[in-house]
Amino acid sequence: xxxxxxxxxxxxxxxxxxxxxxxxxxxxxxxxxxxxxxxxxxxxxxxxxxxxxxxxxxxxxxxxxxxxxxxxxxxxxxxxxxxxxxxxxxxxxxxxxxxxxxxxxxx
Amino acid sequence: xxxxxxxxxxxxxxxxxxxxxxxxxxxxxxxxxxxxxxxxxxxxxxxxxxxxxxxxxxxxxxxxxxxxxxxxxxxxxxxxxxxxxxxxxxxxxxxxxxxxxxxxxxxxxxxxxxxxxxxxxxxxxxxxxxxxxxxxxxxxxxxxxxxxxxxxxxxxxxxxxxxxxxxxxxxxxxxxxxxxxxxxxxxxxxxxxxxx
Numbered sequence: 001x002x003x004x005x006x007x008x009x010x011x012x013x014x015x016x017x018x019x020x021x022x023x024x025x026x027x028x029x030x031x032x033x034x035x036x037x038x039x040x041x042x043x044x045x046x047x048x049x050x051x052x053x054x055x056x057x058x059x060x061x062x063x064x065x066x067x068x069x070x071x072x073x074x075x076x077x078x079x080x081x082x083x084x085x086x087x088x089x090x091x092x093x094x095x096x097x098x099x100x101x102x103x104x105x106x107x
Numbered sequence: 108x109x110x111x112x113x114x115x116x117x118x119x120x121x122x123x124x125x126x127x128x129x130x131x132x133x134x135x136x137x138x139x140x141x142x143x144x145x146x147x148x149x150x151x152x153x154x155x156x157x158x159x160x161x162x163x164x165x166x167x168x169x170x171x172x173x174x175x176x177x178x179x180x181x182x183x184x185x186x187x188x189x190x191x192x193x194x195x196x197x198x199x200x201x202x203x204x205x206x207x208x209x210x211x212x213x214x215x216x217x218x219x220x221x222x223x224x225x226x227x228x229x230x231x232x233x234x235x236x237x238x239x240x241x242x243x244x245x246x247x248x249x250x251x252x253x254x255x256x257x258x259x260x261x262x263x264x265x266x267x268x269x270x271x272x273x274x275x276x277x278x279x280x281x282x283x284x285x286x287x288x289x290x291x292x293x294x295x296x297x298x299x300x301x302x303x
Contacts, residue, residue, distance in 0.1 A: 006262055006269065014257040018250050025243060047208035055204070055246055062250075080261075084275055087254060091247065091282060098243040100236050 008080035009073035015083030017066020019090030025058030026097030033103045116191075119160065126156070147206070147214050148302070154202045155298070158291045161199060161248075164192045165284050168255075172277060175267060182267050185276075186259050192283075193256050196249040203245050210238070221301040233300045241293040244286055251283045 032039035032050045042053025096102050168188040174181035213220035225234040255276060262272040 006265060006272075008261065011257055011261045014254060018254050021250055022247060025246065029243065047212045048204065049211060051207065051242060054243075080275070081271070084278065088278070088282070091251070091286075094247065095240075095244060095286075098240050100239050 009076040009078040011080040012078045012083040013069035013073045015087040016069055017062050019087040020065040021062025022090045022094035024061040026094035028054040030097050157199050161195055162287055189256050189259050193252045196252045200246050200249050207242055224301045237293050238297055245290045248286050255279045
């Protein structure tokens with residue numbers, strides 16, 4: 001019964017924002033592996049190399065999407081289930097994108 | 108349940124304190140000699156220990172979920188447990204990032220970095236595949252646990268009655284367990300190959 005009452009807009013925003021964080025990290029990793037100049041551009045902190053930029057920009061990008069969607073969807077009657085599917089797909093893709101033998105196929 | 112959570116926190120803090128204190132008794136700890144136990148090594152051990160605690164915490168939340176299914180109780184254990192998991196997974200990821208900088212650049216007592224040693228060894232794939240993967244999926248774990256926490260915050264006490272919420276939480280919990288165990292396993296293997 002309570003499933004009809006609860007507003008899942010904020011949860012949907014979280015799933016999409018979290019998914020974008022994961023995807024952004026994965027895509028930035030592939031981009032830096034394929035392009036040396038991208039890798040150098042992502043080097044924010046030398047001891048960590050390009051990893052610093054991948055994580056920083058990935059998290060910030062996802063957080064911005066999460067924040068915007070939170071305000072857009074917070075009062076909307078949304079279903080969070082598609083968001084969960086998106087999050088799971090993003091997690092699987094993001095994991096694939098950091099698996100170096102897969103990146104080797106793209107080179 | 109509240110007492111149980113409090114006792115668990117106190118016991119964990121005492122245990123960590125005991126082990127951290129014991130390191131001072133190790134011969135050569137902190138001294139700058141080739142056979143010494145360095146502070147970053149103690150830090151690495153605590154990082155691994157916290158990773159193990161995270162896996163155990165995930166199991167505790169799973170226990171709460173099962174208990175809730177059996178007798179309707181366990182919501183508080185799940186709520187407090189998830190908040191603690193979120194905090195510990197963030198600390199774990201941050202400490203992992205710090206240790207990764209030592210892995211790349213070397214540290215006191217280690218003239219060559221672990222990364223360099225592995226890449227020059229007969230098993231460069233330990234870095235090329237395992238470490239490259241671990242450094243990222245370790246950061247994915249707090250994001251998964253953050254989603255678990257948002258599910259709890261969205262439904263509140265209604266979580267107990269809501270089948271959809273419980274299903275979503277169980278799916279995320281399973282993902283968190285799998286990703287944490289894989290990260291932990293990769294970390295253990297890399298450390299066995301070349302310690303920091």
